[in-house]
Amino acid sequence: MKPIVAIVGRPNVGKSTLFNKLVGDRVAIVDDQPGVTRDRLYRETEWCGTEFVLVDTGGLEPRNNDFMMSKIKQQAEVAMNEADVIMFIVDAKAGVTALDEEVAYILRKKNKPVILCVNKVDDFLAQQDDLYDFWSLGFEHLMPISAEHKSNLGDMLDVITENINKLELQEEEEGLKLAIIGRPNAGKSSLVNRLSGEERAIVSSMAGTTRDAIDTSIEFDDNKYILIDTAGIRRKSKVEESLEYYSVLRAIKTIKRADVCLLMLDGQEGITEQDKRIAGIAYEERKPIIVVVNKWDAVEKETMTMKHMTDELYEELPFLSYAPIEFVSALTGQRTLRLLEHADLVYGEYTKRISTGLLNGVIKEATIMNAPPTRKGRLVKINYATQVSSAPPKFVVFCNYPELVHFSYLRYLENRLRESFGFEGCPIDIMTQTKNR
Numbered sequence: 138m139k140p141i142v143a144i145v146g147r148p149n150v151g152k153s154t155l156f157n158k159l160v161g162d163r164v165a166i167v168d169d170q171p172g173v174t175r176d177r178l179y180r181e182t183e184w185c186g187t188e189f190v191l192v193d194t195g196g197l198e199p200r201n202n203d204f205m206m207s208k209i210k211q212q213a214e215v216a217m218n219e220a221d222v223i224m225f226i227v228d229a230k231a232g233v234t235a236l237d238e239e240v241a242y243i244l245r246k247k248n249k250p251v252i253l254c255v256n257k258v259d260d261f262l263a264q265q266d267d268l269y270d271f272w273s274l275g276f277e278h279l280m281p282i283s284a285e286h287k288s289n290l291g292d293m294l295d296v297i298t299e300n301i302n303k304l305e306l307q308e309e310e311e312g313l314k315l316a317i318i319g320r321p322n323a324g325k326s327s328l329v330n331r332l333s334g335e336e337r338a339i340v341s342s343m344a345g346t347t348r349d350a351i352d353t354s355i356e357f358d359d360n361k362y363i364l365i366d367t368a369g370i371r372r373k374s375k376v377e378e379s380l381e382y383y384s385v386l387r388a389i390k391t392i393k394r395a396d397v398c399l400l401m402l403d404g405q406e407g408i409t410e411q412d413k414r415i416a417g418i419a420y421e422e423r424k425p426i427i428v429v430v431n432k433w434d435a436v437e438k439e440t441m442t443m444k445h446m447t448d449e450l451y452e453e454l455p456f457l458s459y460a461p462i463e464f465v466s467a468l469t470g471q472r473t474l475r476l477l478e479h480a481d482l483v484y485g486e487y488t489k490r491i492s493t494g495l496l497n498g499v500i501k502e503a504t505i506m507n508a509p510p511t512r513k514g515r516l517v518k519i520n521y522a523t524q525v526s527s528a529p530p531k532f533v534v535f536c537n538y539p540e541l542v543h544f545s546y547l548r549y550l551e552n553r554l555r556e557s558f559g560f561e562g563c564p565i566d567i568m569t570q571t572k573n574r
Protein backbone atom coordinates (compact mmCIF):
# COMPACT_ATOMS: atom_id res chain seq x y z
CA MET A 138 0.00 0.00 0.00
CA LYS A 139 1.62 3.20 -1.15
CA PRO A 140 1.30 6.27 1.04
CA ILE A 141 -1.17 8.92 0.00
CA VAL A 142 -0.19 12.55 -0.35
CA ALA A 143 -3.12 14.92 -0.73
CA ILE A 144 -3.03 18.40 -2.21
CA VAL A 145 -5.35 20.76 -0.38
CA GLY A 146 -6.08 24.44 -0.82
CA ARG A 147 -8.57 27.01 -1.93
CA PRO A 148 -9.24 27.63 -5.63
CA ASN A 149 -6.72 29.28 -7.85
CA VAL A 150 -3.68 28.82 -5.67
CA GLY A 151 -2.14 26.52 -8.28
CA LYS A 152 -3.06 23.02 -7.14
CA SER A 153 -3.70 21.63 -10.59
CA THR A 154 -0.59 23.25 -11.99
CA LEU A 155 1.46 21.67 -9.26
CA PHE A 156 -0.19 18.29 -9.64
CA ASN A 157 0.55 18.26 -13.34
CA LYS A 158 4.16 19.30 -12.89
CA LEU A 159 4.66 16.59 -10.29
CA VAL A 160 3.13 13.69 -12.16
CA GLY A 161 4.50 14.87 -15.51
CA ASP A 162 4.17 12.31 -18.23
CA ARG A 163 4.04 9.46 -15.81
CA VAL A 164 0.37 9.12 -16.40
CA ALA A 165 -0.34 5.46 -16.76
CA ILE A 166 -3.11 4.65 -19.13
CA VAL A 167 -3.79 0.99 -19.36
CA ASP A 168 -5.59 0.92 -22.66
CA ASP A 169 -8.34 2.69 -24.47
CA GLN A 170 -11.24 0.58 -23.38
CA PRO A 171 -14.51 2.37 -23.88
CA GLY A 172 -16.60 2.97 -20.82
CA VAL A 173 -13.78 3.44 -18.35
CA THR A 174 -14.36 6.67 -16.55
CA ARG A 175 -11.04 8.32 -16.02
CA ASP A 176 -10.29 11.34 -14.01
CA ARG A 177 -7.09 13.04 -13.18
CA LEU A 178 -7.77 12.97 -9.51
CA TYR A 179 -4.88 10.79 -8.51
CA ARG A 180 -1.62 9.45 -9.90
CA GLU A 181 1.18 7.34 -8.65
CA THR A 182 4.51 9.03 -8.66
CA GLU A 183 7.96 8.69 -7.19
CA TRP A 184 10.77 10.84 -5.87
CA CYS A 185 14.26 9.43 -5.29
CA GLY A 186 12.92 5.94 -4.84
CA THR A 187 10.02 6.82 -2.57
CA GLU A 188 6.74 5.99 -4.21
CA PHE A 189 3.47 7.61 -3.31
CA VAL A 190 0.02 8.36 -4.61
CA LEU A 191 -0.61 12.01 -5.25
CA VAL A 192 -4.24 13.09 -4.92
CA ASP A 193 -5.55 16.38 -6.22
CA THR A 194 -8.65 17.61 -4.49
CA GLY A 195 -10.06 18.77 -7.80
CA GLY A 196 -11.48 22.04 -8.94
CA LEU A 197 -14.29 23.62 -7.03
CA GLU A 198 -16.87 25.84 -8.62
CA PRO A 199 -16.84 29.16 -6.84
CA ARG A 200 -20.56 29.79 -6.44
CA ASN A 201 -20.59 31.85 -3.32
CA ASN A 202 -18.37 32.30 -0.33
CA ASP A 203 -20.32 30.30 2.23
CA PHE A 204 -20.70 27.42 -0.11
CA MET A 205 -17.03 27.57 -0.97
CA MET A 206 -16.03 27.73 2.64
CA SER A 207 -17.98 24.63 3.57
CA LYS A 208 -16.74 22.67 0.59
CA ILE A 209 -13.13 23.47 1.22
CA LYS A 210 -13.49 22.59 4.85
CA GLN A 211 -14.94 19.24 3.87
CA GLN A 212 -12.07 18.59 1.53
CA ALA A 213 -9.59 19.39 4.21
CA GLU A 214 -11.36 16.99 6.58
CA VAL A 215 -11.25 14.24 4.00
CA ALA A 216 -7.59 14.79 3.31
CA MET A 217 -6.95 14.79 7.01
CA ASN A 218 -8.60 11.43 7.48
CA GLU A 219 -7.40 9.67 4.39
CA ALA A 220 -3.99 11.02 3.51
CA ASP A 221 -0.66 10.18 5.08
CA VAL A 222 0.94 13.50 4.22
CA ILE A 223 -0.80 16.73 3.26
CA MET A 224 0.42 19.45 0.96
CA PHE A 225 -1.39 22.61 1.88
CA ILE A 226 -1.07 25.09 -0.97
CA VAL A 227 -1.37 28.83 -0.48
CA ASP A 228 -0.73 31.75 -2.81
CA ALA A 229 2.19 34.07 -2.04
CA LYS A 230 0.77 36.79 -4.26
CA ALA A 231 -2.60 36.79 -2.51
CA GLY A 232 -1.24 36.55 1.03
CA VAL A 233 -2.98 34.76 3.88
CA THR A 234 -6.76 34.74 3.37
CA ALA A 235 -9.60 33.88 5.73
CA LEU A 236 -10.16 30.67 3.84
CA ASP A 237 -6.52 29.69 4.29
CA GLU A 238 -6.92 30.21 8.01
CA GLU A 239 -10.01 28.02 8.13
CA VAL A 240 -8.24 25.23 6.31
CA ALA A 241 -5.18 25.59 8.51
CA TYR A 242 -7.38 25.27 11.58
CA ILE A 243 -8.71 21.92 10.36
CA LEU A 244 -5.32 20.66 9.31
CA ARG A 245 -3.75 21.47 12.64
CA LYS A 246 -6.30 19.44 14.56
CA LYS A 247 -4.77 16.07 13.89
CA ASN A 248 -1.26 14.92 14.13
CA LYS A 249 -0.49 14.39 10.47
CA PRO A 250 2.42 15.92 8.65
CA VAL A 251 1.41 19.03 6.75
CA ILE A 252 3.76 20.73 4.31
CA LEU A 253 2.75 24.31 3.75
CA CYS A 254 3.64 25.10 0.15
CA VAL A 255 3.63 28.79 -0.58
CA ASN A 256 3.15 28.87 -4.31
CA LYS A 257 3.71 31.54 -6.95
CA VAL A 258 7.06 32.52 -5.47
CA ASP A 259 8.43 33.15 -8.93
CA ASP A 260 11.15 35.46 -7.69
CA PHE A 261 12.34 34.45 -4.26
CA LEU A 262 14.44 37.51 -3.47
CA ALA A 263 11.73 39.96 -4.41
CA GLN A 264 9.00 38.02 -2.60
CA GLN A 265 10.93 36.95 0.48
CA ASP A 266 9.16 39.39 2.77
CA ASP A 267 5.75 38.14 1.67
CA LEU A 268 6.52 34.78 3.19
CA TYR A 269 6.61 35.80 6.85
CA ASP A 270 2.87 36.04 7.24
CA PHE A 271 2.45 32.42 6.28
CA TRP A 272 4.30 31.22 9.35
CA SER A 273 1.29 32.44 11.29
CA LEU A 274 -0.68 29.51 9.89
CA GLY A 275 1.28 27.41 12.31
CA PHE A 276 3.07 24.71 10.40
CA GLU A 277 6.54 23.39 10.87
CA HIS A 278 7.37 22.95 7.20
CA LEU A 279 7.06 26.00 4.96
CA MET A 280 8.25 25.65 1.39
CA PRO A 281 8.29 28.60 -1.00
CA ILE A 282 7.73 27.21 -4.48
CA SER A 283 6.70 28.13 -7.96
CA ALA A 284 4.67 25.41 -9.59
CA GLU A 285 4.67 27.20 -12.89
CA HIS A 286 8.45 27.65 -13.04
CA LYS A 287 9.11 24.39 -11.26
CA SER A 288 11.29 26.11 -8.75
CA ASN A 289 12.12 24.57 -5.42
CA LEU A 290 9.95 21.55 -6.18
CA GLY A 291 12.89 19.23 -5.51
CA ASP A 292 13.35 20.57 -2.00
CA MET A 293 9.64 20.34 -1.41
CA LEU A 294 9.61 16.72 -2.56
CA ASP A 295 12.53 15.98 -0.25
CA VAL A 296 10.49 17.19 2.70
CA ILE A 297 7.47 15.20 1.56
CA THR A 298 9.38 11.97 1.14
CA GLU A 299 11.20 12.49 4.44
CA ASN A 300 7.82 12.64 6.11
CA ILE A 301 6.60 9.61 4.23
CA ASN A 302 9.60 7.62 5.31
CA LYS A 303 8.96 8.54 8.90
CA LEU A 304 5.52 6.95 8.81
CA GLU A 305 5.20 3.70 10.56
CA LEU A 306 4.12 1.11 8.12
CA GLN A 307 1.10 -0.69 9.44
CA GLU A 308 1.51 -4.40 9.74
CA GLU A 309 -1.07 -6.02 7.55
CA GLU A 310 -2.99 -8.89 9.00
CA GLU A 311 -3.00 -12.28 7.37
CA GLY A 312 -5.87 -13.29 5.09
CA LEU A 313 -7.40 -12.65 1.73
CA LYS A 314 -8.16 -8.95 1.57
CA LEU A 315 -11.58 -8.30 0.12
CA ALA A 316 -12.47 -4.71 -0.61
CA ILE A 317 -16.16 -4.06 -0.60
CA ILE A 318 -16.57 -1.05 -2.80
CA GLY A 319 -19.62 0.73 -4.05
CA ARG A 320 -21.93 3.63 -3.66
CA PRO A 321 -23.37 4.67 -0.33
CA ASN A 322 -26.35 2.57 0.63
CA ALA A 323 -25.51 -0.37 -1.61
CA GLY A 324 -25.34 -2.55 1.47
CA LYS A 325 -21.60 -2.84 2.07
CA SER A 326 -21.75 -2.75 5.85
CA SER A 327 -24.72 -5.08 5.80
CA LEU A 328 -22.63 -7.65 3.97
CA VAL A 329 -19.82 -7.37 6.48
CA ASN A 330 -22.29 -7.70 9.34
CA ARG A 331 -23.94 -10.65 7.70
CA LEU A 332 -20.70 -12.53 7.15
CA SER A 333 -19.35 -11.82 10.59
CA GLY A 334 -22.66 -12.85 12.11
CA GLU A 335 -22.58 -16.28 10.50
CA GLU A 336 -22.51 -19.08 13.01
CA ARG A 337 -19.44 -20.64 11.50
CA ALA A 338 -17.51 -17.41 11.44
CA ILE A 339 -14.77 -16.66 13.88
CA VAL A 340 -14.50 -12.92 14.00
CA SER A 341 -11.12 -12.13 15.37
CA SER A 342 -10.71 -8.42 15.22
CA MET A 343 -12.11 -5.10 14.31
CA ALA A 344 -9.27 -2.75 13.58
CA GLY A 345 -8.91 0.56 11.92
CA THR A 346 -10.09 2.98 14.52
CA THR A 347 -7.55 5.57 13.48
CA ARG A 348 -8.74 5.55 9.91
CA ASP A 349 -12.33 5.51 8.90
CA ALA A 350 -12.12 2.34 6.89
CA ILE A 351 -13.00 -0.65 8.97
CA ASP A 352 -11.25 -3.96 8.65
CA THR A 353 -13.04 -7.03 9.84
CA SER A 354 -11.05 -10.18 10.03
CA ILE A 355 -13.07 -13.37 9.80
CA GLU A 356 -12.27 -17.03 9.55
CA PHE A 357 -14.29 -19.81 7.96
CA ASP A 358 -13.01 -23.38 8.14
CA ASP A 359 -9.40 -22.23 8.42
CA ASN A 360 -9.71 -19.73 5.61
CA LYS A 361 -9.01 -16.19 6.68
CA TYR A 362 -10.47 -13.09 5.12
CA ILE A 363 -10.11 -9.44 5.82
CA LEU A 364 -13.17 -7.52 4.81
CA ILE A 365 -12.33 -3.94 4.06
CA ASP A 366 -15.44 -1.85 4.27
CA THR A 367 -15.78 1.77 3.40
CA ALA A 368 -18.68 2.49 5.68
CA GLY A 369 -19.92 5.82 6.78
CA ILE A 370 -19.22 7.77 3.66
CA ARG A 371 -22.65 9.12 3.21
CA ARG A 372 -23.52 10.55 6.54
CA LYS A 373 -20.63 12.93 6.85
CA SER A 374 -21.21 15.11 3.86
CA LYS A 375 -24.36 16.31 2.31
CA VAL A 376 -23.03 18.07 -0.72
CA GLU A 377 -23.15 15.97 -3.84
CA GLU A 378 -19.74 16.73 -5.28
CA SER A 379 -17.77 16.32 -2.14
CA LEU A 380 -19.58 13.08 -1.51
CA GLU A 381 -18.39 11.96 -4.87
CA TYR A 382 -14.84 12.99 -4.12
CA TYR A 383 -14.98 11.44 -0.71
CA SER A 384 -16.13 8.08 -1.90
CA VAL A 385 -13.69 8.05 -4.78
CA LEU A 386 -10.75 8.76 -2.51
CA ARG A 387 -11.97 6.04 -0.17
CA ALA A 388 -12.39 3.63 -3.00
CA ILE A 389 -8.89 4.28 -4.29
CA LYS A 390 -7.36 3.53 -0.95
CA THR A 391 -9.41 0.45 -0.39
CA ILE A 392 -8.84 -0.92 -3.86
CA LYS A 393 -5.10 -0.49 -3.67
CA ARG A 394 -4.96 -2.59 -0.54
CA ALA A 395 -7.24 -5.31 -1.81
CA ASP A 396 -6.54 -8.77 -3.17
CA VAL A 397 -10.02 -8.99 -4.66
CA CYS A 398 -12.59 -6.25 -5.16
CA LEU A 399 -16.26 -6.86 -4.57
CA LEU A 400 -18.06 -4.16 -6.49
CA MET A 401 -21.39 -3.89 -4.76
CA LEU A 402 -24.43 -2.59 -6.60
CA ASP A 403 -27.91 -2.00 -5.33
CA GLY A 404 -30.06 -4.45 -7.29
CA GLN A 405 -33.07 -2.23 -6.91
CA GLU A 406 -31.39 0.75 -8.42
CA GLY A 407 -29.29 -0.72 -11.18
CA ILE A 408 -25.97 0.73 -12.15
CA THR A 409 -25.12 4.41 -11.78
CA GLU A 410 -22.35 6.70 -12.98
CA GLN A 411 -20.70 6.55 -9.61
CA ASP A 412 -20.66 2.75 -9.75
CA LYS A 413 -19.00 2.92 -13.14
CA ARG A 414 -16.43 5.30 -11.86
CA ILE A 415 -15.51 3.08 -8.95
CA ALA A 416 -15.46 0.07 -11.28
CA GLY A 417 -13.11 2.03 -13.54
CA ILE A 418 -10.68 2.57 -10.69
CA ALA A 419 -10.62 -1.14 -9.83
CA TYR A 420 -10.09 -1.93 -13.50
CA GLU A 421 -7.24 0.53 -13.85
CA GLU A 422 -5.63 -0.81 -10.73
CA ARG A 423 -5.67 -4.24 -12.41
CA LYS A 424 -7.40 -5.94 -9.51
CA PRO A 425 -9.61 -9.01 -9.75
CA ILE A 426 -13.24 -8.06 -9.51
CA ILE A 427 -16.51 -9.73 -8.67
CA VAL A 428 -19.64 -7.72 -9.35
CA VAL A 429 -22.10 -8.21 -6.50
CA VAL A 430 -25.71 -7.34 -7.12
CA ASN A 431 -27.16 -6.90 -3.66
CA LYS A 432 -30.70 -6.66 -2.28
CA TRP A 433 -31.74 -9.52 -4.49
CA ASP A 434 -34.51 -10.31 -2.00
CA ALA A 435 -36.16 -6.98 -2.77
CA VAL A 436 -35.85 -7.13 -6.53
CA GLU A 437 -39.07 -7.94 -8.31
CA LYS A 438 -38.32 -10.98 -10.36
CA GLU A 439 -39.92 -12.04 -13.56
CA THR A 440 -38.66 -14.73 -15.86
CA MET A 441 -35.06 -14.17 -16.84
CA THR A 442 -34.54 -11.19 -14.56
CA MET A 443 -31.08 -12.42 -13.69
CA LYS A 444 -30.17 -12.93 -17.32
CA HIS A 445 -31.46 -9.52 -18.33
CA MET A 446 -29.64 -7.82 -15.54
CA THR A 447 -26.45 -9.65 -16.41
CA ASP A 448 -26.66 -8.53 -20.02
CA GLU A 449 -27.35 -5.00 -18.99
CA LEU A 450 -24.43 -4.90 -16.58
CA TYR A 451 -21.95 -6.14 -19.15
CA GLU A 452 -23.27 -3.58 -21.57
CA GLU A 453 -22.76 -0.80 -19.05
CA LEU A 454 -19.37 -2.11 -17.94
CA PRO A 455 -17.85 -3.43 -21.18
CA PHE A 456 -14.35 -3.27 -19.71
CA LEU A 457 -15.38 -5.71 -17.00
CA SER A 458 -16.53 -8.48 -19.31
CA TYR A 459 -14.25 -10.86 -17.41
CA ALA A 460 -15.83 -10.16 -14.02
CA PRO A 461 -18.33 -12.70 -12.71
CA ILE A 462 -21.61 -11.44 -11.32
CA GLU A 463 -23.18 -12.72 -8.11
CA PHE A 464 -26.71 -11.96 -7.02
CA VAL A 465 -26.92 -11.83 -3.25
CA SER A 466 -28.90 -10.55 -0.35
CA ALA A 467 -26.94 -9.21 2.57
CA LEU A 468 -30.23 -9.06 4.42
CA THR A 469 -31.23 -12.71 4.16
CA GLY A 470 -27.77 -14.13 3.62
CA GLN A 471 -28.69 -15.60 0.26
CA ARG A 472 -25.49 -16.62 -1.54
CA THR A 473 -23.31 -14.40 0.66
CA LEU A 474 -21.08 -17.24 1.80
CA ARG A 475 -20.58 -18.22 -1.80
CA LEU A 476 -18.99 -14.84 -2.36
CA LEU A 477 -16.08 -15.85 -0.18
CA GLU A 478 -15.55 -19.10 -2.06
CA HIS A 479 -15.78 -17.24 -5.29
CA ALA A 480 -13.24 -14.68 -4.13
CA ASP A 481 -10.83 -17.50 -3.22
CA LEU A 482 -11.25 -18.97 -6.66
CA VAL A 483 -10.76 -15.67 -8.46
CA TYR A 484 -7.67 -14.88 -6.44
CA GLY A 485 -6.27 -18.28 -7.33
CA GLU A 486 -6.75 -17.39 -10.98
CA TYR A 487 -5.12 -14.03 -10.46
CA THR A 488 -1.98 -15.52 -9.01
CA LYS A 489 -1.57 -18.60 -11.17
CA ARG A 490 1.12 -19.18 -13.75
CA ILE A 491 0.78 -20.88 -17.07
CA SER A 492 3.72 -22.93 -18.26
CA THR A 493 5.42 -21.66 -21.39
CA GLY A 494 4.79 -24.95 -23.16
CA LEU A 495 1.03 -24.90 -22.59
CA LEU A 496 0.84 -21.23 -23.37
CA ASN A 497 2.59 -21.60 -26.70
CA GLY A 498 0.36 -24.47 -27.71
CA VAL A 499 -2.64 -22.18 -27.27
CA ILE A 500 -1.00 -19.20 -28.97
CA LYS A 501 0.05 -21.33 -31.89
CA GLU A 502 -3.43 -22.68 -32.38
CA ALA A 503 -4.87 -19.18 -32.07
CA THR A 504 -2.57 -17.85 -34.78
CA ILE A 505 -3.42 -20.74 -37.07
CA MET A 506 -7.14 -20.13 -36.64
CA ASN A 507 -6.75 -16.42 -37.12
CA ALA A 508 -3.40 -15.11 -38.29
CA PRO A 509 -2.25 -11.66 -37.24
CA PRO A 510 -3.40 -9.30 -39.99
CA THR A 511 -0.91 -8.17 -42.58
CA ARG A 512 -0.37 -4.47 -42.37
CA LYS A 513 1.38 -2.15 -44.77
CA GLY A 514 2.39 -5.17 -46.78
CA ARG A 515 4.26 -6.68 -43.88
CA LEU A 516 3.53 -10.00 -42.32
CA VAL A 517 3.48 -10.21 -38.56
CA LYS A 518 4.96 -13.42 -37.32
CA ILE A 519 4.53 -14.43 -33.71
CA ASN A 520 7.50 -16.40 -32.42
CA TYR A 521 6.50 -17.31 -28.95
CA ALA A 522 4.87 -16.08 -25.77
CA THR A 523 5.59 -16.26 -22.09
CA GLN A 524 3.90 -15.26 -18.85
CA VAL A 525 6.19 -12.73 -17.23
CA SER A 526 4.25 -12.17 -14.04
CA SER A 527 1.10 -12.92 -12.13
CA ALA A 528 -1.22 -10.74 -10.05
CA PRO A 529 -2.17 -9.46 -12.58
CA PRO A 530 -1.31 -12.10 -15.15
CA LYS A 531 0.97 -10.50 -17.70
CA PHE A 532 2.09 -12.03 -20.96
CA VAL A 533 4.68 -11.00 -23.49
CA VAL A 534 4.24 -12.05 -27.08
CA PHE A 535 7.44 -11.97 -29.08
CA CYS A 536 7.08 -11.15 -32.75
CA ASN A 537 8.84 -9.45 -35.63
CA TYR A 538 6.77 -6.22 -35.81
CA PRO A 539 5.23 -5.52 -32.39
CA GLU A 540 4.03 -2.10 -33.48
CA LEU A 541 1.85 -3.67 -36.16
CA VAL A 542 -0.10 -5.87 -33.80
CA HIS A 543 -3.38 -4.12 -33.39
CA PHE A 544 -5.30 -3.80 -30.13
CA SER A 545 -8.12 -5.87 -31.54
CA TYR A 546 -5.76 -8.74 -32.26
CA LEU A 547 -4.48 -8.62 -28.69
CA ARG A 548 -8.06 -8.73 -27.57
CA TYR A 549 -8.52 -11.84 -29.69
CA LEU A 550 -5.49 -13.47 -28.06
CA GLU A 551 -6.78 -12.49 -24.66
CA ASN A 552 -10.07 -14.21 -25.37
CA ARG A 553 -8.29 -17.36 -26.48
CA LEU A 554 -6.21 -17.35 -23.30
CA ARG A 555 -9.35 -16.95 -21.23
CA GLU A 556 -11.07 -19.81 -23.07
CA SER A 557 -8.13 -22.10 -22.42
CA PHE A 558 -6.97 -21.04 -18.99
CA GLY A 559 -9.89 -19.34 -17.29
CA PHE A 560 -8.62 -16.29 -15.45
CA GLU A 561 -12.14 -15.63 -14.28
CA GLY A 562 -12.51 -12.22 -12.70
CA CYS A 563 -8.97 -11.15 -13.57
CA PRO A 564 -7.64 -8.49 -15.86
CA ILE A 565 -4.98 -9.78 -18.25
CA ASP A 566 -2.15 -7.75 -19.75
CA ILE A 567 -0.62 -8.76 -23.05
CA MET A 568 2.37 -6.92 -24.44
CA THR A 569 4.25 -7.40 -27.68
CA GLN A 570 7.98 -7.22 -28.08
CA THR A 571 10.57 -7.95 -30.74
CA LYS A 572 12.49 -11.09 -30.21
CA ASN A 573 15.97 -9.69 -29.83
CA ARG A 574 15.12 -6.95 -27.38
Ligand SMILES: Nc1nc2c(ncn2[C@@H]2O[C@H](COP(=O)(O)OP(=O)(O)OP(=O)(O)O)[C@@H](O)[C@H]2O)c(=O)[nH]1
Binds near residue numbers: 155195196258282
Ligand atom coordinates in the same frame (compact mmCIF):
# COMPACT_ATOMS: atom_id res chain seq x y z
N1 LIG B 1 2.80 33.34 -11.09
C1 LIG B 1 2.47 32.09 -10.90
N2 LIG B 1 1.26 31.65 -11.25
C2 LIG B 1 0.94 30.37 -11.02
C3 LIG B 1 1.85 29.46 -10.45
N3 LIG B 1 1.25 28.25 -10.33
C4 LIG B 1 0.00 28.40 -10.84
N4 LIG B 1 -0.19 29.67 -11.26
C5 LIG B 1 -1.39 30.22 -11.89
O1 LIG B 1 -2.44 30.27 -10.96
C6 LIG B 1 -3.71 30.04 -11.61
C7 LIG B 1 -4.48 28.95 -10.92
O2 LIG B 1 -3.80 27.72 -11.09
P1 LIG B 1 -4.54 26.32 -10.95
O3 LIG B 1 -3.48 25.31 -11.00
O4 LIG B 1 -5.65 26.22 -11.91
O5 LIG B 1 -5.13 26.48 -9.50
P2 LIG B 1 -6.01 25.46 -8.66
O6 LIG B 1 -5.62 25.68 -7.25
O7 LIG B 1 -5.89 24.09 -9.19
O8 LIG B 1 -7.45 26.01 -8.87
P3 LIG B 1 -8.84 25.21 -8.81
O9 LIG B 1 -8.78 24.19 -9.90
O10 LIG B 1 -9.83 26.27 -9.07
O11 LIG B 1 -8.96 24.59 -7.46
C8 LIG B 1 -3.37 29.72 -13.06
O12 LIG B 1 -3.58 30.87 -13.83
C9 LIG B 1 -1.90 29.35 -13.01
O13 LIG B 1 -1.26 29.65 -14.22
C10 LIG B 1 3.14 29.95 -10.10
O14 LIG B 1 4.01 29.24 -9.60
N5 LIG B 1 3.39 31.26 -10.35
Ligand SMILES: Nc1nc2c(ncn2[C@@H]2O[C@H](COP(=O)(O)OP(=O)(O)OP(=O)(O)O)[C@@H](O)[C@H]2O)c(=O)[nH]1
Binds near residue numbers: 435468
Ligand atom coordinates in the same frame (compact mmCIF):
# COMPACT_ATOMS: atom_id res chain seq x y z
N1 LIG C 1 -33.81 -5.43 1.08
C1 LIG C 1 -32.53 -5.37 1.33
N2 LIG C 1 -32.01 -4.29 1.94
C2 LIG C 1 -30.71 -4.26 2.18
C3 LIG C 1 -29.85 -5.32 1.81
N3 LIG C 1 -28.59 -4.99 2.18
C4 LIG C 1 -28.66 -3.78 2.75
N4 LIG C 1 -29.93 -3.33 2.76
C5 LIG C 1 -30.39 -2.05 3.30
O1 LIG C 1 -29.79 -0.99 2.58
C6 LIG C 1 -29.49 0.11 3.45
C7 LIG C 1 -28.01 0.47 3.33
O2 LIG C 1 -27.22 -0.58 3.83
P1 LIG C 1 -25.75 -0.36 4.38
O3 LIG C 1 -25.19 -1.68 4.66
O4 LIG C 1 -25.73 0.67 5.44
O5 LIG C 1 -25.09 0.26 3.07
P2 LIG C 1 -23.60 0.77 2.86
O6 LIG C 1 -23.25 0.47 1.46
O7 LIG C 1 -22.69 0.24 3.89
O8 LIG C 1 -23.79 2.32 3.01
P3 LIG C 1 -22.69 3.44 3.43
O9 LIG C 1 -22.24 3.12 4.81
O10 LIG C 1 -23.45 4.71 3.33
O11 LIG C 1 -21.58 3.35 2.43
C8 LIG C 1 -29.90 -0.33 4.83
O12 LIG C 1 -31.17 0.22 5.09
C9 LIG C 1 -29.96 -1.84 4.74
O13 LIG C 1 -30.87 -2.39 5.63
C10 LIG C 1 -30.43 -6.47 1.17
O14 LIG C 1 -29.78 -7.44 0.79
N5 LIG C 1 -31.77 -6.43 0.95
